Amino acid sequence: MAHKSHRQKALQAQLEAQPTLSLVSQKTKKPKVVEQSMDIDGDDDVLISSSSSTLPSTSTAEQTNATASTSSGSGFAPLPQSQTNNGVLKGEFRRIPIPPHRMTPLKKEWVNLYTPMVDMLGLQVRMNTMRRSVELKTSGHTVDTGAIQKGADFVKAFSLGFDVNDALALLRLDDLYLDSFEIKDVKTLHGDHLSRAIGRIAGEGGKVKFSIENASRTRIVLADTHIHILGSVQNIKIARDAIVSLILGSPPGKVYAHLKMVGARMKQRF
Structure with a gap:
């Protein structure tokens, strides 16, 4: 019986020691302290108050990150005005x-x-x-x-x-551009053929060039074999098509008729 009573005392001592170990383990784990009820005394009240004071800071940090991510589509916060420099x-x-x-x-x-x-x-x-x-x-x-x-x-x-x-x-104006090309980009010409092509573009006294400028609302510079056009994208295309047709050998009369038709269409649009 003495041996059984000694064994019972040892089991009772172990049972009494288990709650103390569980309490220590619960106290050492900080996240579980926050989840416990408010009736805990002692140091646990201090832990709850300190953790509750840190919670708003984390929430505000998450809010600032959320606003920064939503403010720009790329997820980065916009630069301050001092760094943008207008x-x-x-x-x-x-x-x-x-x-x-x-x-x-x-x-x-x-x-x-x-x-x-x-x-x-x-x-x-x-x-x-x-x-x-x-x-x-x-x-x-x-x-x-x-x-x-x-x-x-x-x-x-x-x-x-x-x-x-x-x-x-x-x-x-913001919609004006420069376009440059050479006669050899359209067709490879040499000698008198090249001279005749330049003459067809310029015309007698520059009449053909001036008519293309007035019809397409552009400005053209004919510098030897280089041709430079100043105007909008649509007008540059009209003038370039007329010059290309002259380089390929079209007579000026046919180019005039085409430019008149294009000019009538442009007046109807505007």
């Missing part, structure tokens, strides 16, 4: 080369060239005679992000042979 790229630089035969007209028309680029676009402009080029740079007064590209197109149009007043339309 979308202007400071220090952007362009150098436009000028052909040797256009340096003298550039010096004569220099005042008319740099004045609109400085006043309208807010660019810094200078003529580099050593490099035979015109250099453009953005400044603090530049507002439009595409200002330097407009200025480069304006100077390039003048270097190709367009008049200053015609090239100035590139600064005022």
Whole structure:
């Protein structure tokens, strides 16, 4: 019996020790303390208060992340205004080369060239005679992000042979472009055949070229075998088709008739 009582005492001691171990394990596990009821005394109240104070911070962080992800489609938060800098790229630089035969007209028309680029676009402009080029740079007064590209197109149009007043339309309008091609891109011609093709495009005293310009509302420069067209996309296509037909050998009368038909259609649209 003494042996049985000793065994019973040992079992009773083990049973009494198990709740204490479970309580210690519950206290050591912090997540389970938050899930317990509020009637726990002692240190558990401190744990509950500290965990409850940290909960709002995590919720606010999740809210900020959610708003940042929803504010932009890519999932990234938008840049602050101090970093965007109104979308202007400071220090952007362009150098436009000028052909040797256009340096003298550039010096004569220099005042008319740099004045609109400085006043309208807010660019810094200078003529580099050593490099035979015109250099453009953005400044603090530049507002439009595409200002330097407009200025480069304006100077390039003048270097190709367009008049200053015609090239100035590139600064005022947004839907004007430059298109350049050669006669050999259409058909390979040599000798007198090439000369006759150029003559068909120009006409007597430039009449054919002027009629194409008036019908298609474009400006055309015929520089040897190179042809440059200034206008909108649709008008450039009309002028290019007329010039291509002349290069291929169509008579000017047939081209005139086609241009009249196209001009009538354009008037009906507008």
